[in-house]
Amino acid sequence: MGPMSDVDTLLDPAPPPKSAFWTVVETAMILAFIGMLAVMLIQVVSRYALAIGVPWTDEASRYLYITQIFLGLAVAERYGMNIRVTLVLDMLSTRIRSVIEAIGYLLTIAIAVAVLFGAMRMINQTGNVAASTLPVTMAWLYGVQALGLALYITLLAKDVVATFRRTSSEAHAS
Amino acid sequence: EDIAIALHVDPGHEMFQVGERLKETIEERTEGRFTVTLLGTEVGGERDHLEGASIGEYQIALGGSMPMSLYAAPYAASDLPFVFNSSADARRVYEGEIGDAVQESLVTNGNLRLVGLSIRNPRNLTSKVPVLSPDDVSGARLRIPEITPWVEIWSEIGALPSPIAWPEVYTSLQTGVIEMQENPVDFIYNGKLFEVQSHVNQTEHVYSFFHWLMNNGFYEGLSEDDRVLIQAAIDEAIAWGDELVQGNEAKVYDQLVDAGMELTEPDVDAFRAKAEPAIRRVADTFAPEVRDYVLSQID
Amino acid sequence: MIILLALFGTLIVLMIVGVPVGLAMIGASVAVLLSNRGFDNIPYEMLAQRTLYGVNSFTLLAIPAFLLIGRLMNASGISDRVFNVARSLVGHLRGGLGHVNVLSSMIFAGMSGSAVADAGGLGPVQMRAMEKDGYDRGFSAAVTASSATIGPIIPPSIPAVIYGALANTSIAAVFLGSIIPGILMGLSLMALVFIMSHRRGYPVSKRAKLSEIIAAIGAGFLPMMTPVIIIVGILSGIFTPTEASVIAVGYCMIIAFLVYRTISLREFWVICRDTAVDTAALLVIIAGSALYAWVLARYQVTSQIIDFLSGAIESKYLLLFLLMIFVLVIGCFIDSVPALFLLTPILVPLVVSYGIDPVHFGVAMIFNLMIGLVTPPVGTVLFTVQKVANIPYGELVREIMPFYIPLFGMLLAITFIPGLVMFLPNLLLR
Ligand code: NA
Ligand code: NA
Numbered sequence A: 001m002g003p004m005s006d007v008d009t010l011l012d013p014a015p016p017p018k019s020a021f022w023t024v025v026e027t028a029m030i031l032a033f034i035g036m037l038a039v040m041l042i043q044v045v046s047r048y049a050l051a052i053g054v055p056w057t058d059e060a061s062r063y064l065y066i067t068q069i070f071l072g073l074a075v076a077e078r079y080g081m082n083i084r085v086t087l088v089l090d091m092l093s094t095r096i097r098s099v100i101e102a103i104g105y106l107l108t109i110a111i112a113v114a115v116l117f118g119a120m121r122m123i124n125q126t127g128n129v130a131a132s133t134l135p136v137t138m139a140w141l142y143g144v145q146a147l148g149l150a151l152y153i154t155l156l157a158k159d160v161v162a163t164f165r166r167t168s169s170e171a172h173a174s
Numbered sequence B: 001e002d003i004a005i006a007l008h009v010d011p012g013h014e015m016f017q018v019g020e021r022l023k024e025t026i027e028e029r030t031e032g033r034f035t036v037t038l039l040g041t042e043v044g045g046e047r048d049h050l051e052g053a054s055i056g057e058y059q060i061a062l063g064g065s066m067p068m069s070l071y072a073a074p075y076a077a078s079d080l081p082f083v084f085n086s087s088a089d090a091r092r093v094y095e096g097e098i099g100d101a102v103q104e105s106l107v108t109n110g111n112l113r114l115v116g117l118s119i120r121n122p123r124n125l126t127s128k129v130p131v132l133s134p135d136d137v138s139g140a141r142l143r144i145p146e147i148t149p150w151v152e153i154w155s156e157i158g159a160l161p162s163p164i165a166w167p168e169v170y171t172s173l174q175t176g177v178i179e180m181q182e183n184p185v186d187f188i189y190n191g192k193l194f195e196v197q198s199h200v201n202q203t204e205h206v207y208s209f210f211h212w213l214m215n216n217g218f219y220e221g222l223s224e225d226d227r228v229l230i231q232a233a234i235d236e237a238i239a240w241g242d243e244l245v246q247g248n249e250a251k252v253y254d255q256l257v258d259a260g261m262e263l264t265e266p267d268v269d270a271f272r273a274k275a276e277p278a279i280r281r282v283a284d285t286f287a288p289e290v291r292d293y294v295l296s297q298i299d
Numbered sequence C: 001m002i003i004l005l006a007l008f009g010t011l012i013v014l015m016i017v018g019v020p021v022g023l024a025m026i027g028a029s030v031a032v033l034l035s036n037r038g039f040d041n042i043p044y045e046m047l048a049q050r051t052l053y054g055v056n057s058f059t060l061l062a063i064p065a066f067l068l069i070g071r072l073m074n075a076s077g078i079s080d081r082v083f084n085v086a087r088s089l090v091g092h093l094r095g096g097l098g099h100v101n102v103l104s105s106m107i108f109a110g111m112s113g114s115a116v117a118d119a120g121g122l123g124p125v126q127m128r129a130m131e132k133d134g135y136d137r138g139f140s141a142a143v144t145a146s147s148a149t150i151g152p153i154i155p156p157s158i159p160a161v162i163y164g165a166l167a168n169t170s171i172a173a174v175f176l177g178s179i180i181p182g183i184l185m186g187l188s189l190m191a192l193v194f195i196m197s198h199r200r201g202y203p204v205s206k207r208a209k210l211s212e213i214i215a216a217i218g219a220g221f222l223p224m225m226t227p228v229i230i231i232v233g234i235l236s237g238i239f240t241p242t243e244a245s246v247i248a249v250g251y252c253m254i255i256a257f258l259v260y261r262t263i264s265l266r267e268f269w270v271i272c273r274d275t276a277v278d279t280a281a282l283l284v285i286i287a288g289s290a291l292y293a294w295v296l297a298r299y300q301v302t303s304q305i306i307d308f309l310s311g312a313i314e315s316k317y318l319l320l321f322l323l324m325i326f327v328l329v330i331g332c333f334i335d336s337v338p339a340l341f342l343l344t345p346i347l348v349p350l351v352v353s354y355g356i357d358p359v360h361f362g363v364a365m366i367f368n369l370m371i372g373l374v375t376p377p378v379g380t381v382l383f384t385v386q387k388v389a390n391i392p393y394g395e396l397v398r399e400i401m402p403f404y405i406p407l408f409g410m411l412l413a414i415t416f417i418p419g420l421v422m423f424l425p426n427l428l429l430r
Helices: A019-046 A057-080 A095-123 A138-173 B015-029 B046-055 B064-073 B087-094 B096-110 B148-157 B166-175 B185-189 B216-221 B224-258 B266-283 B288-298 C001-018 C021-037 C044-052 C058-075 C078-090 C096-109 C115-132 C137-148 C160-166 C172-202 C210-224 C226-235 C241-259 C265-298 C301-312 C316-333 C336-353 C358-372 C380-389 C393-418 C420-429
Strands: B002-008 B035-039 B060-063 B110-121 B122-128 B142-143 B159-163 B180-184 B199-206 B209-215 B262-264
Touching: A019 A057, A019 C058, A019 C265, A057 A138, A057 C058, A057 C265, A095 A138, A095 B046, A095 C021, A095 C044, A138 C044, B002 B015, B002 B046, B002 C078, B015 B035, B015 B224, B046 B060, B046 B064, B046 B110, B046 B209, B046 C044, B060 B064, B064 B110, B064 B209, B087 B096, B087 B110, B087 B209, B087 B288, B096 B288, B096 C226, B096 C420, B110 B216, B110 B224, B122 B185, B142 B166, B148 B159, B148 B262, B148 B266, B166 C058, B166 C172, B166 C241, B180 B185, B180 B199, B185 B224, B199 B266, B224 B262, B262 C078, B266 B288, C001 C021, C001 C265, C001 C301, C021 C044, C021 C265, C044 C265, C058 C078, C058 C115, C058 C160, C058 C241, C058 C265, C078 C096, C078 C115, C078 C210, C078 C241, C096 C115, C096 C137, C096 C172, C115 C137, C137 C172, C137 C380, C137 C393, C160 C172, C160 C241, C160 C336, C160 C358, C172 C226, C172 C241, C172 C358, C172 C393, C172 C420, C210 C226, C210 C241, C226 C241, C265 C301, C265 C336, C265 C420, C301 C336, C316 C336, C316 C358, C316 C393, C336 C358, C358 C393, C380 C393, C393 C420
Parallel strands: B002 B035, B002 B060, B142 B159, B142 B180, B199 B262
Antiparallel strands: B060 B209, B110 B209, B122 B180, B122 B199
């Protein structure tokens, strides 16, 4: 992915402003990422080098992965790295592009809210449904999903406001 | 009204055939008031289906071992390795007062109602060397599903349980990442494991069931007549399926032998004796009446 | 069928207005559920469940691992070393750096599992060198883009891991089956470079001395052992293909930290962050396509397609041919990973019912989708290289046209000569 160009951002591709809150989120994401690789390594080493069976590695690495992905959804938005196709948008004039982008943001928020709503319901449903090998309930997993989505929606909402401001100031200028 | 039935098995599997029979019967007897949609693994795996039925997206879902461990863990004894000698012994966990408690637990925790049990072929151990006694699995890398009591019992016997996702089991047996796995014979045959394993060791260590579960809201919304009618259709389809499963078992054994596998008859009592401490530990986590019943089986 | 059109139409509209691809797939699914069941009866829980369980797969862990390897190699200067090896070996041919470009991509392919990692990491090294030697920028960009698609064909490969998991097929067999097609792809691209270089009179450089070759290989030896470790490790049963990816990460880290000492812990932290962000961006698409595929299955669209096709077509060769055209069209619009998620569950049961080996079909489909990465309108590798080379999109598309000839030629070959794919798996895995 990296410098992919349909990863084009609508706003600034520059590094996001520093914030203590987001440093915590980002650190959690990176730790989940490194933890996931470490658990996979434990799986191979414990089976082959140490000859002991560790039954929880498969599930643990998957759940760390899920944590990394859903926190990463929000972090990626901050870096403008979520994958979008801007082929058509790029052909439009700035004015029309701003309007369409604003619509795009609102639709994205609506979609994310629908999933968030489902995740909240699942948290309620699975509060006493256990994972297979780990001492957690599935509600935690849906909780991580809900958290990532909520952070993502917050960021999008900010973007919508910014886009509207920009559009209206452009309208004043012309 | 549509009844969506989610089955986490391949379209050729016996339980899928039971589902097809159920579809025919229900649609015919309700003269089209109900239609039935059969859904397979394309809509997800076992846990996905159970959750889907729990929220009412599917009206009926098939479960393997998961429904009990997820929603009725204090009663989840029927699939304990090396405890029971027959399906009939294992089935008692669903009968009488224990059965009522199981039903209550499933409804409370999963919003699901147990409407039927289908017999499964017992699980056998496959390997590249003959396995006759617990010593033969000592230190062997064995793939088993992530079910905590299973892991505990097989570890006690001396194996090294490894969690390998089912899609990678064939390759992992082929290359030697794992040396053994255990499954009912139909899974062994359909997974083409005869290409990468040489022995079917008839440990018959698990007599588990397929659980047919109905969304409780859907159940309560049915009229009394429809409830009776649908339950009768389920009972008939399951009875038909049980015969099919038991009839097929011998055929599958023949097919496995034709494919070059050797059958061995291990000393199952020796396995049970070796596993006993773990079985006792696991039994202590169950409801008292279930624990007593499990212990009565191994004493 | 109406559902299929609604799903596709809504998806395109949402993508055009700038909704991220993964969210657009969710949105299209919601739209279909909404129109079928009404606002009050949308199964919101299923939206959460499918998107969560869609990424709850151990096999998919190979993706972050391979992406991390790509970043580690670029940050630690391994890309330059690989380029120098290729240069010492084929730099003296007519159109030398064109060949070097292809060969270095082939070597790099043995370590990386993603075409974008190749285009974004090795691409700048390749472009800089060709620019210095006076090659047209358009030509250089076209060679860079087309050869980057070898990355996920020669194992290890993210698409192969995903396909194997979705098709319930041995990932090791798909890996092995891709080796010969990957090498043939490289050779056919080199043949084209040779012809074009003669026509355009591209330069010839001095042949490297034996001592220079030995020095270059010595400098690149350790990273070039990565594919050997992966393949031998899988075949000898030390680890599974998914686990191989994390072993390769460990190996690259040892090289970067202990041998070359080119990466600091601080840099490693940033690399992990960037990889985690890349992974999330990609996996959100996979999550979205899981819901999308669920809607297709829930309304039994998939089974209807299969019933329709198997009623209409008798010859398996005709089926393969039509499917390859279908996949190509999809690949023009959708990135390879989401396309795999969309197509594999529909197509594999179909081809198996015609007696086609799923390993053979998988390799052909992956090859096909890799071509899709360098075809307009949506070509992820094209976009990446366009950015790296800083040339207009239209010019890059024009320059890459001739490269479609060897690519399509090889696609036809591996589609209709199953032996090219099946030889190695049959030899080593039976
Ligand atoms: Na590769
Ligand atoms: Na290249």
